[in-house]
Amino acid sequence: MDARRNVDVAVIGTGPAGQRAAIQAAKLGATVAMIEKAEQLGGTVVNYGTIPSKTLREAILYLTGFRQRGLYGAGYRLKERVTIEDLSLRTIHVTKSVLEVMEAQLTRNGVEVLRGTAQFLTPHELMVTRSDDSIVVSAKAIILAPGSVPAHSPNVPVDGHYVIDADSFWQERQEIPQRLIVVGAGVIGIEYASMLGLLGIEVTLLDSREHILEFLDAEMLSALMSEMAEHNVSFALQEELDHVSVENGIVVARTTAGRSFEAEVLLYTAGRRGNTQGLGLERIGVDVDERGRIEVDDQFRTRLPHIFAVGDVIGFPALAATSMEQGRQAARHALEATEATTPGPLPIGIYSIPELSMIGQTEEGLKREGVPYVVGLASYTETARGQILASQRGYLKLLIQAETRELLGVHIVGESATELIHIGQLAMNLGGRLDHLVDNVFNYPTLAECYKIAALDAFNKLGAEEAIPTT
Numbered sequence: 058m059d060a061r062r063n064v065d066v067a068v069i070g071t072g073p074a075g076q077r078a079a080i081q082a083a084k085l086g087a088t089v090a091m092i093e094k095a096e097q098l099g100g101t102v103v104n105y106g107t108i109p110s111k112t113l114r115e116a117i118l119y120l121t122g123f124r125q126r127g128l129y130g131a132g133y134r135l136k137e138r139v140t141i142e143d144l145s146l147r148t149i150h151v152t153k154s155v156l157e158v159m160e161a162q163l164t165r166n167g168v169e170v171l172r173g174t175a176q177f178l179t180p181h182e183l184m185v186t187r188s189d190d191s192i193v194v195s196a197k198a199i200i201l202a203p204g205s206v207p208a209h210s211p212n213v214p215v216d217g218h219y220v221i222d223a224d225s226f227w228q229e230r231q232e233i234p235q236r237l238i239v240v241g242a243g244v245i246g247i248e249y250a251s252m253l254g255l256l257g258i259e260v261t262l263l264d265s266r267e268h269i270l271e272f273l274d275a276e277m278l279s280a281l282m283s284e285m286a287e288h289n290v291s292f293a294l295q296e297e298l299d300h301v302s303v304e305n306g307i308v309v310a311r312t313t314a315g316r317s318f319e320a321e322v323l324l325y326t327a328g329r330r331g332n333t334q335g336l337g338l339e340r341i342g343v344d345v346d347e348r349g350r351i352e353v354d355d356q357f358r359t360r361l362p363h364i365f366a367v368g369d370v371i372g373f374p375a376l377a378a379t380s381m382e383q384g385r386q387a388a389r390h391a392l393e394a395t396e397a398t399t400p401g402p403l404p405i406g407i408y409s410i411p412e413l414s415m416i417g418q419t420e421e422g423l424k425r426e427g428v429p430y431v432v433g434l435a436s437y438t439e440t441a442r443g444q445i446l447a448s449q450r451g452y453l454k455l456l457i458q459a460e461t462r463e464l465l466g467v468h469i470v471g472e473s474a475t476e477l478i479h480i481g482q483l484a485m486n487l488g489g490r491l492d493h494l495v496d497n498v499f500n501y502p503t504l505a506e507c508y509k510i511a512a513l514d515a516f517n518k519l520g521a522e523e524a525i526p527t528t
Contacts, residue, residue: 060192062171064088066391067183067196069175069336072100073377074368075202076159078384082200083166085392090194091163092185094174098163100204101369103155105224107377110245111408112151114252116144118410121255124472127447139256141233177337180361198363198391201351202384203336205329205369208348212300213240213325219303220323223249234258234321238310240298241327242269244407247281249324251409254289261318262290263310265297272405274419274454274468281413281470284450288410293318298327331370348372357387365391379403401486406475411450414478417466417485418456429459433491433515437471440510441502448472453507455481455494457515462491473504480508491515 065087068079075091082089097104118124120143122135136143163170171194173187183194207222209215217225223245235258239250242264254260270278282292297313301323308323331349338345343359345351351366353359359366365387368380382403388394404416423430437443437451451471458465467481484493494512499505 060190062090062169062192062194064090064169064194064196066090066198066200066388067092067194068200068202069183070100070202070204070332070368071098071159071170072102072202072204072368072380074204074380074384075100075200076163076384077381078200078202078365078367078388079168080162080166081385081388082392083168085388085394087388087392089167090169090171090196092171092173092175092183092194094172097156098170099156099159100202101206101224102204102377103152103159105226108152108155109148110223110226110248112148113144114248114408114410116147117252117255120144123255123410125447139233141231174335176335177341180341180364198365200384200387200391201333201336201359201364201366201370202368202380203332203370205349205375206332207325208328208330209325210298210327212298213323213327214301214303215325216303219306219308219321220301220325222325226324236320236322237261238263238308238318238320238323240264240301240310240323240325242266242292242294243326243328244270246324246326247285247407247409249326250290251281251285251288254285255410258289259320260290261293261320263293263296263298263312263318265295267295269294270407272419273407273413273415274466275421277413277415277452277454277468277470280450280452281409281411284411285409301325329369329375331372333370356390357383358390363391374403374405376405378406402482404475404478404482406478408475411471412474413470414474415466415468416478416482417464419466419468420456423456423465428465430465431457431459431515431518433457433511433513433518435507435510435514437504437507440504440506442504442506445502446472446504448504451504451507453477453511455491455508455511455515457491457519459519462519464489464491464494469507471504477504477507480505491519 066082066089068075068091071093079089079091120136120139122133126133173185175183185192237258238261239246240263250260250262299311299313301310310318333345333349350372353366357365367383367387369375402417406414433455435453437448454468456466
């Protein structure tokens with residue numbers, strides 16, 4: 058094999074950001090090389106994060122009979138005792154299928170995958186060290202999509218068994234624990250706590266902050282937390298973790314306030330850091346912050362205009378969907394595709410139980426900015442589909458500019474929230490207003506009818522001059 062490759066675009070990392078960047082560049086006629094140091098392609102999303110955790114969520118919802126409890130009673134279960142094998146079976150199958158689809162897409166688009174660890178030699182050259190040799194990749198443009206790894210603390214000894222992180226979740230466990238401590242009430246912590254509580258595990262969610270997930274609508278977050286509390290999750294907020302120890306096979310988490318929490322397993326999800334160590338970025342003058350993240354401009358360029366960074370490594374929102382779009386946009390900017398554009402508002406989806414999703418402004422943000430608005434609210438129980446699904450809890454909220462009737466934000470909590478949000482996303486990105494939702498015809502029976510119900514609610518409030526005042 059040649060000791061050097063000359064390509065138009067080199068992509069470091071094969072997670073969702075890297076995949077989309079590579080495929081977009083290839084479709085624009087560029088020669089592309091992707092570099093991956095892990096044994097499996099797909100990054101954290103496919104191997105440890107999004108795909109396994111969301112598949113685990115579906116397995117739990119199915120095996121516990123949660124979706125049918127509204128009809129058949131709170132005690133209804135498809136299987137009385139759920140095992141690790143029950144949960145892992147579906148995860149292994151889905152992960153394998155996703156990897157096969159991804160590899161086929163890369164092959165079909167002529168993207169070369171190089172296995173090995175990449176390090177910058179010069180701003181345009183990468184040394185890729187493999188198991189038995191090395192190769193130098195020279196590229197006109199380089200897109201950094203190395204992803205992230207769990208952030209660890211010296212006071213929390215992650216051992217993969219008693220104390221685990223999101224990437225080692227149940228890696229060595231043979232049985233489902235009865236008690237679990239989750240440290241960090243971010244998106245990952247909320248998702249895992251909500252789904253594991255549904256299994257009957259007593260979950261304690263520990264976080265130092267008074268208010269969690271502040272980018273979400275407070276009313277929707279409150280609804281989520283209330284339902285989690287009914288499913289074995291207790292919240293211990295404003296509790297600063299001091300240290301964690303394992304004593305006689307039990308994990309003990311002690312806080313600075315002197316409280317202690319005990320469980321069989323502790324899941325540490327207090328943040329992630331950019332996977333930038335070892336890339337040699339200091340050699341080319343690209344800085345990273347204390348969390349290993351890279352600063353970029355609105356075209357995802359670093360300080361060097363031919364080097365781009367996308368995905369988790371640039372920070373919030375660090376979601377698979379947004380990372381994919383960042384990768385696609387970076388490739389277009391790298392190859393100077395004239396129609397490269399900055400997308401409109403992007404949705405945020407949290408795969409908790411129940412799901413929570415949003416796009417656009419929150420009430421809190423509108424109040425700070427002094428924007429007059431009205432709220433349109435719909436409950437799932439107001440729809441026939443909600444009754445059919447026995448979705449006893451679910452809400453859709455619209456935020457409407459009181460003067461222009463412009464749609465400013467959509468917030469949903471409940472079944473299929475992460476799917477329903479896309480109707481609001483499309484309406485907002487096309488400049489939709491309240492009247493469009495009022496006049497639109499939705500299939501019956503569907504949960505999507507909540508948009509019309511909420512729109513009519515807002516319409517009635519506007520007629521009654523019930524706009525939220527700006528002062």
